[in-house]
Amino acid sequence: MSEWRQFHSRAELDAALAAQLAAELRADLRAHPRSSIAVSGGSTPRNMFGALAAAELDWERVAITLVDERWVDPDDPDSNEALVRGCLLQARAAAADFVGLKTPGADCDAAVADVAARLEHLSRPFTAVVLGMGGDGHTASWFPQAHDLGMLLDPANPARVAATDPVTAPHPRMTLTLAAVLDSRHIHLHITGAGKRQVLEAAVDRGYPVASVLAQTRTPLTIWWAPDD
Template identity: 45%
Template sequence: MAEPVFHEYQTREALAEALAAGVAAVLAGAIATRGSATLAVSGGSTPKLFFKHLGRAEIEWKNVEITLVDERWVPETSDRSNHALVRRHLLNGVASAANLLPFYTGHETPEEALDDLKHRYCRVARPFDAVILGMGTDGHTASFFPGADNLDAVLHPDGHDEVAAVRAPGAGEPRITLTLPMLVDARLLALHIEGEEKRAIYGEAIEGDDVEAMPVRAVLKARRTEPLNVFWAP
């Protein structure tokens, strides 16, 4: 297993620029090689600056398919929608030509949508060219929450489901998430974290083995040919 590579930046602006440049280069390379590229991104407030820089990249966005790593089960009109956040902060300017694949289907619950979503995501080209993850202060990433009702299934390294519905005490709304195997085989896998608190949590996660207590450990310790890249700024 390749050990994670830790990239430290003096400012969040510098981090966003570097991460965006790296992701853009991977996407451009995939387009040049295969004619298309795939990208999975996380929601929340942390990636907004990264989205701004990435959205300015002069690549063939019409050949890029973007999806979310996970989503709250809310419509795009909700201020809790990650889909709306990505559309607002990434898909503007030249990047508006990209195809953004939604999770939310309008079903009452994510469980009711699973068959449709599995059919949708089984057709997404794998592995993803780039996957950008975040991390919560509880040690979750994607919707891999401590205490989630089906954590063992979504973290199973040999699982065959592309997506899973998740309910957890710390999740707020019910969620839908890509499973661990869908994420960790990405050509570029990055963990984007900011602030001293999250650096300390990352240090705790990398030193321990209890995945149920800190599910991000499943990503940090996944078997990969290329290392996970951790991007951090104060």
């Protein structure tokens, strides 16, 4: 159920993915009073966010949230919220509603109910979910060594958000579950470089967490790839 879209450069990919997301949001807003989108952090989407922020659409009716978040303050350099505020909630997209996954409390596990309540106000299904992928085959904060990985990847899990310890990466995390990611009209997997392409192509055979998105047949998946510049 997946489609590959390949580009000669990251700039070409960023422009095309931003245009696709804008088109999906416009289509959703023609049919519904509001729409919502979940995006990932990291360095890969930074320039794509800038292109999307300039898109002409009714941003006042759009809510943006995160696929996952490190349990750090929103002004911390490791914060995905800081990235989204600095790169996506700019230009025209500054009018969008942002729903973060970090609460003021120090305990990530204790905050799950509060974060879940925030997400209940979003229109569902998501118009789109934009995922990235790490070199270990994780996506969202579904890390291979996480003790609760089975729960996170259970498509029948009624929970839409969960706290998790990645074990192999810094910071506790708050993450959407697979069930929440699949509750979307479109899933876009945004990766660059030959190394990550090799990881992705081996993901199903090796049982990497990202394989849960590749193998599902519920939600259309598009893989966006370009070589590293």
